[in-house]
Amino acid sequence: MRNTAKHAAEEEPHTRLRRNSGRVTLRDVADHLGISQISVSRYFQDPERVSGSLRERIAQAVAQLGYVPNLVAGGLASAHSRVIGMVIPNISGPIFAATIQSFSDAVTAHGYQLLLASSYFSGEQEENAVRGLLGWSPAALVLTSHFHTQATEAMLARTSVPVIETWDYQARRKPWQVGFSHPEVGRMAARHLLERGYRRIAFVQNSAAGDFSALERRDGFAEVMREHGREPRFHVPQEAQPAHAGREALFALLDGPDPADAIVFANDNLASGALLAAQRAGIAVPQRVALMGFGDFPFSEMLTPGLTTIRPPARQMGVLAAELIFARLDAVQAGKERAGAVRRPKALACELIVREST
Amino acid sequence: MRNTAKHAAEEEPHTRLRRNSGRVTLRDVADHLGISQISVSRYFQDPERVSGSLRERIAQAVAQLGYVPNLVAGGLASAHSRVIGMVIPNISGPIFAATIQSFSDAVTAHGYQLLLASSYFSGEQEENAVRGLLGWSPAALVLTSHFHTQATEAMLARTSVPVIETWDYQARRKPWQVGFSHPEVGRMAARHLLERGYRRIAFVQNSAAGDFSALERRDGFAEVMREHGREPRFHVPQEAQPAHAGREALFALLDGPDPADAIVFANDNLASGALLAAQRAGIAVPQRVALMGFGDFPFSEMLTPGLTTIRPPARQMGVLAAELIFARLDAVQAGKERAGAVRRPKALACELIVREST
DNA sequence: TTGTACGCGTTATCAT
DNA sequence: ATGATAACGCGTACAA
Numbered sequence: 143m144r145n146t147a148k149h150a151a152e153e154e155p156h157t158r159l160r161r162n163s164g165r166v167t168l169r170d171v172a173d174h175l176g177i178s179q180i181s182v183s184r185y186f187q188d189p190e191r192v193s194g195s196l197r198e199r200i201a202q203a204v205a206q207l208g209y210v211p212n213l214v215a216g217g218l219a220s221a222h223s224r225v226i227g228m229v230i231p232n233i234s235g236p237i238f239a240a241t242i243q244s245f246s247d248a249v250t251a252h253g254y255q256l257l258l259a260s261s262y263f264s265g266e267q268e269e270n271a272v273r274g275l276l277g278w279s280p281a282a283l284v285l286t287s288h289f290h291t292q293a294t295e296a297m298l299a300r301t302s303v304p305v306i307e308t309w310d311y312q313a314r315r316k317p318w319q320v321g322f323s324h325p326e327v328g329r330m331a332a333r334h335l336l337e338r339g340y341r342r343i344a345f346v347q348n349s350a351a352g353d354f355s356a357l358e359r360r361d362g363f364a365e366v367m368r369e370h371g372r373e374p375r376f377h378v379p380q381e382a383q384p385a386h387a388g389r390e391a392l393f394a395l396l397d398g399p400d401p402a403d404a405i406v407f408a409n410d411n412l413a414s415g416a417l418l419a420a421q422r423a424g425i426a427v428p429q430r431v432a433l434m435g436f437g438d439f440p441f442s443e444m445l446t447p448g449l450t451t452i453r454p455p456a457r458q459m460g461v462l463a464a465e466l467i468f469a470r471l472d473a474v475q476a477g478k479e480r481a482g483a484v485r486r487p488k489a490l491a492c493e494l495i496v497r498e499s500t
Numbered sequence: 501m502r503n504t505a506k507h508a509a510e511e512e513p514h515t516r517l518r519r520n521s522g523r524v525t526l527r528d529v530a531d532h533l534g535i536s537q538i539s540v541s542r543y544f545q546d547p548e549r550v551s552g553s554l555r556e557r558i559a560q561a562v563a564q565l566g567y568v569p570n571l572v573a574g575g576l577a578s579a580h581s582r583v584i585g586m587v588i589p590n591i592s593g594p595i596f597a598a599t600i601q602s603f604s605d606a607v608t609a610h611g612y613q614l615l616l617a618s619s620y621f622s623g624e625q626e627e628n629a630v631r632g633l634l635g636w637s638p639a640a641l642v643l644t645s646h647f648h649t650q651a652t653e654a655m656l657a658r659t660s661v662p663v664i665e666t667w668d669y670q671a672r673r674k675p676w677q678v679g680f681s682h683p684e685v686g687r688m689a690a691r692h693l694l695e696r697g698y699r700r701i702a703f704v705q706n707s708a709a710g711d712f713s714a715l716e717r718r719d720g721f722a723e724v725m726r727e728h729g730r731e732p733r734f735h736v737p738q739e740a741q742p743a744h745a746g747r748e749a750l751f752a753l754l755d756g757p758d759p760a761d762a763i764v765f766a767n768d769n770l771a772s773g774a775l776l777a778a779q780r781a782g783i784a785v786p787q788r789v790a791l792m793g794f795g796d797f798p799f800s801e802m803l804t805p806g807l808t809t810i811r812p813p814a815r816q817m818g819v820l821a822a823e824l825i826f827a828r829l830d831a832v833q834a835g836k837e838r839a840g841a842v843r844r845p846k847a848l849a850c851e852l853i854v855r856e857s858t
Numbered sequence: 859t860t861g862t863a864c865g866c867g868t869t870a871t872c873a874t
Numbered sequence: 875a876t877g878a879t880a881a882c883g884c885g886t887a888c889a890a
């Protein structure tokens with residue numbers, strides 16, 4: 143068939159050179175069969191919309207010509223793409239892995255694709271990511287927590303793309319949130335250690351300065367401590383690498399005349415670093431100092447002693463976020479009637495996992 | 501300013517209803533300033549291409565109107581999008597994490613975006629992912645290893661999108677590869693254990709049936725064993741979950757009259773599962789049986805005893821793949837002259853990490 | 859440096 | 875059930 147400057151000279155009077163990217167288009171398939179583009183288009187949108195005989199011929203032509211639908215063109219024409227954007231502080235790493243995974247699976251199952259970006263707990267990076275993702279007119283946008291720059295908030299306020307936030311929960315916030323309460327996590331940790339009889343308890347912050355959710359956990363922890371008449375202690379690591387930061391915190395908090403008898407870490411990475419350092423230094427856990435983390439990362443149960451931690455509903459958040467998004471998309475597609483049927487989710491719960499380290 | 505049916509009635513004689521998605525466009529910015537679209541377009545492509553005074557006015561209008569460039573339209577017009585597709589067997593999970601991370605960072609640093617899909621070691625899922633990703637006319641496509649379905653290979657052969665494969669190395673394959681030799685990994689493992697004096701050595705396959713690279717490692721292992729006059733042993737786990745599969749393999753291989761004295765696992769997930777099971781069952785490692793894995797996952801050094809393993813150049817593969825892609829893109833942009841300057845990469849090396857488990 | 863004209867490949871709309 | 879035509883919003887080519 144025509145290959146360069148295809149379908150140019152025949153119908154147009156003022157034939158300039160067309161730009162034609164060289165890829166097989168809907169039109170090539172249609173011309174090949176002597177039918178119109180729109181029939182082929184319909185075949186891809188919903189094969190039932192063309193007659194059975196045509197369906198077979200199109201399928202064959204598509205295979206023969208190696209046609210791959212151009213989603214960019216489709217997205218432009220229909221003003222919405224089958225892409226969903228997601229911004230996560232850390233793509234790799236155990237923290238968000240289960241959420242990404244479950245969300246990604248749901249997205250794929252619905253025939254959508256995932257545009258993924260990491261912010262590294264930086265507002266600026268998140269802002270750039272959001273701008274870029276919105277440029278693709280995604281069907282939805284998923285962010286992590288409610289801490290954004292002003293410019294990001296402005297973009298969110300202006301866009302018509304539905305936005306959902308995960309790993310956080312506030313009942314009244316404008317973007318619906320799928321997650322749990324961070325202060326409550328801090329409270330759980332404090333209560334657990336107080337119940338166990340520990341009294342000189344410290345909280346170790348994340349070395350990533352932008353992890354504001356970790357500070358919310360810290361505040362929840364401090365609140366319960368004070369309610370029980372115990373002054374909470376804190377440590378802010380200087381070391382950047384989590385394992386080193388955990389080690390640093392351990393030694394700092396055991397040093398001096400009034401050493402801590404229990405330490406809550408902002409996450410399991412820090413906690414496991416401390417646990418290993420304790421093991422190597424011959425510091426008995428939990429006899430001399432109890433350690434606990436947050437996240438229940440896969441290795442936390444493999445350590446000796448096993449790490450007590452708080453397990454967030456990581457998988458569930460991805461699943462629920464996807465359900466919410468597709469319910470909303472379906473509702474819009476089905477007309478406004480059922481749009482009200484999609485309900486704001488409730489807060490999810492975290493689970494205290496008690497192992498040997500406390 | 502005009503909001504619905506904007507810029508419709510004025511210039512077109514046969515004014516039908518325009519479709520207009522409602523978002524702020526380049527044209528809105530241009531109209532706002534009384535200049536042409538193309539000047540605003542140039543501003544976004546390269547601010548240096550418009551005069552300083554105009555530059556400031558445009559910047560202000562963009563901020564005021566909240567314009568976000570429509571990458572879909574831009575992609576269609578220019579026939580290439582600033583998106584890079586990546587298909588990885590497992591997005592989350594420790595195996596490919598470092599590769600994804602380093603690649604993602606490089607992509608972001610170049611102002612591109614990452615469209616990520618997982619195949620779960622399934623050829624069919626990979627095929628769907630590739631089709632979907634190619635639909636976005638990505639600037640490049642990154643796959644994992646060389647095992648694809650015929651349909652996938654056909655798409656790769658036909659597309660003009662540059663393709664790179666990672667986590668694999670074959671010097672002559674058509675898509676350039678950025679990675680290492682899997683058989684060599686298997687050979688390294690066998691040599692290490694034989695040197696240590698182990699003789700009844702078994703290899704445990706991955707419970708994920710589609711992980712063909714793991715079979716290449718197995719074959720390299722078997723080759724060296726036979727060279728040394730030792731018959732290799734194998735175990736194929738039935739359990740799906742890696743930790744359980746590792747446990748199952750451990751007990752199966754220690755059972756019977758001629759138990760294994762060393763076991764190589766397809767990856768660290770399996771190996772650590774076995775290590776923990778051994779610990780709980782009071783099986784001395786490495787005295788009664790030595791264990792080693794592949795991957796050097798973050799927790800492998802945290803186990804007691806530390807897990808001997810082979811560390812792939814995970815980070816480096818992501819970095820190198822990105823370098824290759826952007827060098828190629830730059831070369832194309834700069835004209836064909838320098839296109840030859842981009843050289844096929846050499847094989848990367850894995851590193852044997854000896855800890856206490858062997 | 860700035861502007862005009864038009865195509866990129868698809869889908870929405872209207873017509874048969 | 876199928877077709878004709880005009881958008882979608884931007885970048886390329888060419889002109890001034």
